[in-house]
Amino acid sequence: MRYLIGLDLGSGSIRAGAFDLNGRPARIASRPSTSVTPDPARPGEIVWPHRAVWATACEVLQEVIQALPADAEIAGVAAACLGMDGVPLDRDNTPLYDFIAWTDSRCVPYYEAWLRDFGEARQFLTTGSPPRGFSTLFRLQWMRDHHPEILERTRKWVLMGDFVNQRLCGELATDYSMAACTLLFSPGAAAWDQGIADKAGVDLGLMCAAKPAGTLLGQVTAAAAAETGLPQGTPVILGGHDYLCGALPVGGHRPGAVVNIGGTWDIIQATLAEFTLPEAAVGTGWTVEHHVAPGQFSAFGAAIGGGVTTWFRDTFAPGMNDDSFFALATEAAASRAALPVFLPHLAGCTGPVMDATAAGAFLGLRQSHGRTEMLAAVFEGLNLQTREILASAACLGLTPERLIMVGGSARNPGIVQSRADALGLPVDVPGVTETTAQGAAMLAGIGAGEFADMDQAVAAMTCAMTRTEPTTDGMRRHDDRLELFRTAFAALDPVNRRGAGDGGPELIEN
Structure with a gap:
């Protein structure tokens, strides 16, 4: 039996899942994510310790691998990841600081200055992303001003999923959807934006090469095999932004599909065939970025849920x-x-x-x-709140006729019914609950050659859905x-x- 491994590096937990090529979960393992406040005198400063991130990823991978049959073959592994949070690595790929968490407020002054000096409209109409207080750009500015000695030793600023990938296979890259989280990437050009970097006073050389999700990065090294239980030589494939991976197992890669991903953030995600940035979307909180599905783009509106x-x-x-x-x-x-x-x-x-x-x-x-x-x-x-966000999707030309709901809140039928009633739309809920890890596993399958393309992966690994009418x-x-x-x-x-x-x-x- 061949299996695909998906990692889900999230705010609430770090999870791993092993799925067969028909999408059936063989084992799911989960541990709480660990964030800390290093200095009680500065309660607004919150980090994910990099050692804890890697150790927890190793634990869940070990649990999953050990539960599989002795003759199981691992076809590939990929990671889905929360956005924005990165760590500086030196030339030996040693972390020089912990991940500044998205819950950290130290960079708010840089965000406010950027709104004044660059502007929300200009940022959105250039990159598709509105500025947020936890955007990667502002972390780099903070590090430049408060710890220049660290930034001088930094070779690359690495997002969490890319950090785990580097530990697995020794290679560094990021996918388009994660690059879009930084405020420094133009999805329309699929390239880093030198003009914004110059205005912000940051070095684009610190960013990893950006590639499409599903790209083969490398193979699990002997050292990583010993720590994770993954067989040495297992293909490591680029995953992507966690909410987009979560949309894949329910057909969320198709233009017109609208998915409600419920987790720490309550996200409305719609897939677009073209990269479009209407001025009417400025100030609404909508973000337009690359999808993890090849050739597609994603619009999402989100709020804490x-x-x-x-x-x-x-x-x-x-x-x-x-x-x-x-x-x-x-x-x-x-x-x-x-x-x-x-x-x-x-x-x-x-x-x-x-x-x-x-x-x-x-x-x-x-x-x-x-x-x-x-x-x-x-x-x-x-x-x-979700109804208001969904209504504002009209600025992008979106008028959904149904909603697909995934994530923790989708497990409670009462909550699903109340969401259908509030939105006045039928809500479809898939039979699988670990959609983010499964979506990462689907990308692993594409990168490892188990599936020819996304359509084949979705056809093989999706499941039936249950509909709730308002x-x-x-x-x-x-x-x-x-x-x-x-x-x-x-x-x-x-x-x-x-x-x-x-x-x-x-x-x-x-």
């Missing part, structure tokens, strides 16, 4: 086990009680407008509101609540701009 429910669980249900919280979420999603209004902007608003000063809030709380009603309000707020009562209820949601957002704007709470936006750690 699972990060908000994790915050709620940690704050209002500490110590509750997974089964109990699943039951609470099911009850909350089905609640028909009179609810407070919840604004889910705990990390600012990232769609359908970009507003870093926006903040989360419960409005209209009563003594009758307990934990269940508050969680129901959280789900409603997340649903309405209900009339549910759609009416969300229609009624949408105006309250919008009114609350507008009403709190002057409060947020005056710096209520801690005086500014705070990133959620998950």
Whole structure:
């Protein structure tokens, strides 16, 4: 039996999966991702320790490989990865610093200066990406100003998936979708943008060569084989941005497909046949970048989703086990009680407008509101936020007739029903849950020659989906609540701009 291995390097966990050539999972292994605050005096500085990233990847790979039959053959391995977070490597490929996490706020001043000096519209219309406080460009500027001695010794600035690949096979490269996370890459030209680099004062020579996802990088070395359990000589293939890998097993590579990927971020992803940057999309939070599918592009709008429910669980249900919280979420999603209004902007608003000063809030709380009603309000707020983002997709000419939902939230039928009701669209959920790792495995299969192309990989490795139709009562209820949601957002704007709470936006750690 031949297997493909997919790695999923995410904010909440690092996972590995072994899949046969028909997409059936043989083994999934998972460990929590580890982020730390090195200096308590600077709580805004958060990193992923590079040793922990590699050690955790090794652990999940070992667990998966050891569970396979003794005569199993590993056809290839590829990694899907969260965006933006990178590490500087010296000429010996030794890390000189830890990964600055996307939850880290140290680079916000550089982001704000870039908005003033370069501008959001110019950035989007050049690269398809709006500036964000955690974009790679601002990490490089921060390192240049605060640790020039490190940057002087740096040969390459490497994103997390590319770091793991280098440890596996000794080769350095990145794919187009990950390069687009940096603000320094032009998807239309499939090349690094020298003009932006010059304006930012960063050296493009620090960036890895950019290649299409699915490109064969090299083979697992003897040293990596000893640490991971992967057979020496296993092909290592370029994966890509995690949300795009997660869209592959449900046919999300086809133009017109719209996928809702639920994780720490709640993402609406649509596949485009052409690279198009309409001016109407400026300021909406939409990003247009290369897809991991050859010749395709991706538009996505995103906001914190699972990060908000994790915050709620940690704050209002500490110590509750997974089964109990699943039951609470099911009850909350089905609640028909009179609810407070919840604004889910705990990390600012990232769609359908970009507003870093926006903040989360419960409005209209009563003594009758307990934990269940508050969680129901959280789900409603997340649903309405997604509805607003999806509606803004009209600026890209997108009017979906259905939604494909994957990720952690798709495992709860109550949440799926409430999402269908909020959007007024049928929602299809695949039978497989580990779509990100499976999408990486599909790219591994293409790069290793197991599949001729993406269409063949999708035909072989996709599964049946279950459809949830919106209900009339549910759609009416969300229609009624949408105006309250919008009114609350507008009403709190002057409060947020005056710096209520801690005086500014705070990133959620998950």
